Amino acid sequence: LAVTSDVNPYFMSIDPYLGARAAVDEICRNLAAVGARPDSIGDCLNFGNPEKPERMGELHDATRGLAEMARGLHLPFVSGNVSLYNEGTEGAIPPTPTIMGIGIVNDIRKCVTSDFKEEGNSIYLIGETKKEMGGSEYYRAMELAGGRVPRTDIDALTKSMNALIKSIESGIVSSCHDVSSGGLAVCLAEMAIGGKGAEVCLYAMGDMRSDFKLFSESNTRWVAEVKKEKEKEFEEIFDGIKLTKLGEVKGDRLVVYDGDEMKKYIDLPISTLYEKWGSTLQKIMG
Incomplete structure (x- = not known):
């Protein structure tokens, strides 16, 4: 189990x-990233006072989003809890x-972890990066409000998960990590922290500001380390799915370039x- x-x-x-749809998307990404097939989900619904129209509206919209994702992905809610009236003097x-997600692993020996493994292996970005910065860590750091919350496409999620799990089970992928809080920049950093360094170029991601490429938190995305000489097989599995080769595992540093002039x-x-x-955590807690 995962x-x-x-x-x-x-x-x-x-x-x-x-936001509720994105939570289920992230659950699925986490499970698929280790080679597990999503099997079922549970929830703990924490909301304010439903006797207030705005709070009831939040509850309604969130549960509607969860239900759509569960039906579309054929995932049963096997357990749940509801905690309401969570309010204080500040609102x-x-x-x-x-959301909790449970996945099934056919063979634990084929599971992968998130740390970069071997120098020279290729690094791919799975999924499409969009200008979706609402609620992002980047906007919080820049003290910007609002913005577009990432959307979720159930069909794209299903196809991408199936392709990723197949490539992991086939032994093509050495490491994998979902792109979530902090975007691609944080994903790459976390993979490097656990293992080896990487050198990547964002130019192939298309005509978009570099900060969007680095910090967008668009859903249904992963970074995968693909074994040497397995790139063609990997790309064939992902035929019809957005796939971008970023660079390779290299050295003991994280280096990221972008632009016509290859700015570092x-x-x-x-x-x-x-x-x-x-x-x-120590800085936050004092």
């Missing part, structure tokens, strides 16, 4: 319907339908990435 739990309250605060909590946007040793990642 088990995961997710929700993004920042998406939910802007749009409970799209209600953000609508927070925490990130060039950091893994040790610095690990230090920043490991010290964040």
Whole structure:
């Protein structure tokens, strides 16, 4: 079994319907990233006072989004909990339908982890990156409000998951990680922190601002490390699905380029990435 739990309250605060759909999308991405097929889901629905029209509206929209995703993906809700009236002197909590996902692994020996494994292996981005920055970590860091909350396409999610799981079960993929909070930049950093470095170029992602490429939190995306000489087989499995070759596993630094002049946007040793990642909670908590 594979088990995961997710929700993004920042998406939910802007749009409970799209935020709920995104939570199920992320559940599926997490499970597929290790080679597990989503089997069922559970929930813990945390909301404010439903006697207030706005709070009831949030509950309605969120459950509508969850139901659409469950039906479309043929995933049963096997368990659930509802916690209402979560309000204090400063108001209600953000609508927070925490979702748990359970996946089935056919052979645990074929599962993959998220750390970059072997120098020279190719790095691919699976899925389409859009200008969807609403609720993103980037907008929070820049103190920007609003924006477009990431959408979810059930058909694209299903096809992408099936292709990814097939490639993992076939032994083509060495590591994989879903793109979620913090976007592609954080995904690459987390994969480097656990293993080797990487050198990537974002130019092939198309005509889009570099900060959108790095920090968009569009759904239904993964970064996959593909074994040497297996690229053609990998690309054939993903025929008809958006796939972008970014670069390769290399060295002990994370290096990211973009633009016609190949401007270097990130060039950091893994040790610095690990230090920043490991010290964040302590800084927040004091």
